[in-house]
Amino acid sequence: MGQVITLAFAAFIACAVEGIEALTIVLAAGVTKGWKSAIEGTLSAIVTLSLLTLAFGPTIVHVVPRNVLHLVIGTYLLLFGLTWLKKAVMRASGLKDRHDEDAIFEREVARLKQESGSSRDWQGFVTAFKGVFIEGLEVVVIVITLGASSRHLGAVSLGAGLAVIAVVALGLIVKKQLSQIPENAMKMVVGLMVTSFGTLWAGEGIGFSWPGSDSAVIAILAFYGLCAFLMAMYFRAANPQVETKLSGSLGTGATK
Numbered sequence: 653m654g655q656v657i658t659l660a661f662a663a664f665i666a667c668a669v670e671g672i673e674a675l676t677i678v679l680a681a682g683v684t685k686g687w688k689s690a691i692e693g694t695l696s697a698i699v700t701l702s703l704l705t706l707a708f709g710p711t712i713v714h715v716v717p718r719n720v721l722h723l724v725i726g727t728y729l730l731l732f733g734l735t736w737l738k739k740a741v742m743r744a745s746g747l748k749d750r751h752d753e754d755a756i757f758e759r760e761v762a763r764l765k766q767e768s769g770s771s772r773d774w775q776g777f778v779t780a781f782k783g784v785f786i787e788g789l790e791v792v793v794i795v796i797t798l799g800a801s802s803r804h805l806g807a808v809s810l811g812a813g814l815a816v817i818a819v820v821a822l823g824l825i826v827k828k829q830l831s832q833i834p835e836n837a838m839k840m841v842v843g844l845m846v847t848s849f850g851t852l853w854a855g856e857g858i859g860f861s862w863p864g865s866d867s868a869v870i871a872i873l874a875f876y877g878l879c880a881f882l883m884a885m886y887f888r889a890a891n892p893q894v895e896t897k898l899s900g901s902l903g904t905g906a907t908k
Contacts, residue, residue, distance in 0.1 A: 658845070663810075663812045678784065721853075730847055730854055798846075852866070
């Protein structure tokens with residue numbers, strides 16, 4: 653039961669992270685091209701992504717042998733999670749700029765305002781569809797891989813679905829840039845959880861017997877979390893100019 657909840661939570665956070673980026677693009681399309689076309693594009697993308705999940709998820713779960721799933725999907729999740737974790741650590745240490753939703757919003761608005769002609773609604777639809785589909789495709793991969801390897805596709809899909817509802821509700825409430833949402837922190841959590849499950853399942857795929865069985869994921873998660881924290885602190889200490897840059901940014905933000 654605990655693993656099911658953890659999987660659903662991982663899917664929820666992963667979907668929320670991508671949803672924030674997609675929502676920023678949808679809001680830009682809605683502001684400049686009209687909400688009708690933006691909402692239609694968003695719903696079309698969500699339906700398409702849902703069909704992809706339903707089409708490929710159950711097939712993988714019921715056809716592919718469990719040990720093969722664990723090895724292949726575990727390795728994929730490990731590499732995928734480490735990529736997210738690397739970006740989150742670099743942003744936490746100041747070596748990489750934090751994801752700026754304000755900049756994305758302003759860039760999309762400027763681009764859409766330059767477009768003209770009778771195809772305004774169509775452009776808004778395509779922009780919203782593209783933003784939601786591209787960001788959501790990554791979520792579909794996570795949902796299918798997590799669900800297939802754990803045999804809990806329903807719980808993982810539920811977590812992703814709840815995240816979609818939460819992000820849509822947030823968009824209806826704020827209708828503006830989402831720069832105040834700590835996306836980097838969420839991406840760090842997702843990176844840690846996906847990497848941990850990837851390590852657990854890849855090990856099981858090659859026949860390794862983890863102490864404590866599935867509960868070993870807690871120790872793996874703690875290990876990766878400690879490593880990520882120490883690496884972020886090390887990189888920040890090794891680059892004094894980063895600390896100066898961060899302090900300057902905070903000071904500038906405070907004066908606005």
